[in-house]
Amino acid sequence: MPPNDTSPLEGVVAAWAKAWQDRKPAHLIALWDKSDAESWYLSASSVEPFLGNAVVGFIQRRCLNASTIGYQPSDLHLRRLAPDLGLAFFQLAWSEQTNRGLDRSLPIGGHVRVTMMMRQHAGVWSVFHYAEAPLAPLLELQAFYEAVAAEGLDRMPTRSFLQNAS
Amino acid sequence: MTDFIPDLIALVERYVGYSEGMDFEGKRALWDVDDPAPLLMPEEAHEPLIGWPAINAYLSKSRVIMESLKSRTANHRVRQVAPDIALVTYDMRWVATLAGPANVARKPIAADVRVTALLRRKPEGWRFFHLMEGPVDLLSMARLAAERDVSESAKQN
Numbered sequence: 001m002p003p004n005d006t007s008p009l010e011g012v013v014a015a016w017a018k019a020w021q022d023r024k025p026a027h028l029i030a031l032w033d034k035s036d037a038e039s040w041y042l043s044a045s046s047v048e049p050f051l052g053n054a055v056v057g058f059i060q061r062r063c064l065n066a067s068t069i070g071y072q073p074s075d076l077h078l079r080r081l082a083p084d085l086g087l088a089f090f091q092l093a094w095s096e097q098t099n100r101g102l103d104r105s106l107p108i109g110g111h112v113r114v115t116m117m118m119r120q121h122a123g124v125w126s127v128f129h130y131a132e133a134p135l136a137p138l139l140e141l142q143a144f145y146e147a148v149a150a151e152g153l154d155r156m157p158t159r160s161f162l163q164n165a166s
Numbered sequence: 167m168t169d170f171i172p173d174l175i176a177l178v179e180r181y182v183g184y185s186e187g188m189d190f191e192g193k194r195a196l197w198d199v200d201d202p203a204p205l206l207m208p209e210e211a212h213e214p215l216i217g218w219p220a221i222n223a224y225l226s227k228s229r230v231i232m233e234s235l236k237s238r239t240a241n242h243r244v245r246q247v248a249p250d251i252a253l254v255t256y257d258m259r260w261v262a263t264l265a266g267p268a269n270v271a272r273k274p275i276a277a278d279v280r281v282t283a284l285l286r287r288k289p290e291g292w293r294f295f296h297l298m299e300g301p302v303d304l305l306s307m308a309r310l311a312a313e314r315d316v317s318e319s320a321k322q323n
Contacts, residue, residue, distance in 0.1 A: 038245060040255065042280055044303040047310070049255075049280070077205065077216065082248040087284070087296065089205055089214065108305075113207050113214065115282045115298045117253065129253060131282045133300030136209040137307040138275070 006078035009086040012118055012125050013073055020071035025063040029056050033119065033126040044112045044132040070095035070109060084120040089113070092132070110134065170292070171244045174252055174285065177292050178239055182258060185237040190225035197221070198286050198293035207298040209279050233263040234274070239281075250287040255280065258299070277301055 012031060019027035032055060033039055041058060042049040050058045063069070073090040081087050095109030117129035134140065177196065184192035197204055199218075206215040206224065215221045228235075242256040261276040284296035302310065 040243075042255075042282075042300065044300065045306045047302060047306065077203070077214070079203070081251055081284075085248050085251065089207075089296070089298075110303065112303070113298065113300075115207075115296070117247065119247070129282070131255075131280070131298065131300055133207060133209065133280075133282075133298050134303040135212065136277070136301055137304040138277075139210060140304040 004080050006080060006086070008120075008125050009078045009080070009088055009118060010076065012086075012127065013076060013078075013088050013090065013116065016116075016127065017071045017073050020063075020069050023063040023066060023069055025060045028059045028063070031127055032056070032059070033121070033128040035121070036128045039128040040130070042131040044110075044134045049131075065098055066096050067099040068095070068097040068107065073114070086118040086120075086125065088116040088118070090116075110140075170246070170252070170287075174244050174254055174292055175242045177285070178242060178254060178256060178283070181294070182237045182239050185235045185260065188229050188232065188235055190228055194222070194225055196294055198288060198295045200288075201286070201295040204295045205297070209277075209299040209301050231265055233265045233272075235260065235262045237261070252285045252287070252292060254283045254285060256283075257281070 016028065016031050019025075019031065034053075034056065037052040039052055039055055040049050041051075041055040043058070070093065072093045074093070075091045077089040079087045090113075092112050092114050093109070094112065095107055097107040112132040112134045114133070115129070115131045116127055118125045118127050120126075135143075181193055181196050184190070203216060204218065204221060206221050208215070208224065211224065215224050237258055237260045239256045239258050242254065245253045247253045257278055258281050259276060259278045261274050263272055263274045266272055279299040279301045282296075282298045282300070283294055285292040285294050301307070
């Protein structure tokens, strides 16, 4: 295999995405480098990263607490930084519907940018660093206001108490 | 194996310190100019900046849209992931005043981002070739704001 071949890295990203979509924690954990006590997983919704063994628990909880997960990477940029070291950067469209809590009926989603690092041990590639970066919340909020403005003055939502009364 | 860690943290602090004078040339000088595909992902950019034309254009524009900028870092973590490559993560707080008309009062705004950076060891020292800034997402920031409100209320009671 040529030293600059990025197809194994692309395969890891695809398998990772499918495992999230299928909510298969065992498949995700199989792709994670569990031998690395300093591995790092930073979710856009977490203030602190998960390190080492805590990553496994996070993946299991997230899969367990969701009834659906959408995970669609695009615009992949892949690099072999060394024969056994790979870098992936991609845009991610995610969605999630939780099966617990007050908001369980409402799916939510968004877009983040992801840096993922992988290393190869004994012919197997596994992830040891994963970080999500959303757009600055100030701009997300501005985009929401702009989207409402784009709907126009007349597109007011109909409230359910009025629908029930008719 | 770990004697380079203070050097790398010092380099990160130097890089971030260039914000204070909005010395974006100084920042650029700490990137690996030989890298064919450097990547910079600022939190406010909608798309990643890949390659020198995109990164140079971004750095030039930053000076125009901000009146002042200061940044500090904390919680550095350094890992050597290949003989010549280091993975550095850190938190960065930026404080900025956006440019605008002189007669309009503007307060500084600030936020914290989590940075993932990759640097390559070169003869002249460590140099960046990948840097991504990641704030918490909007939902989490709303929660942080609500927690801050409770904390402020508790102080008043």
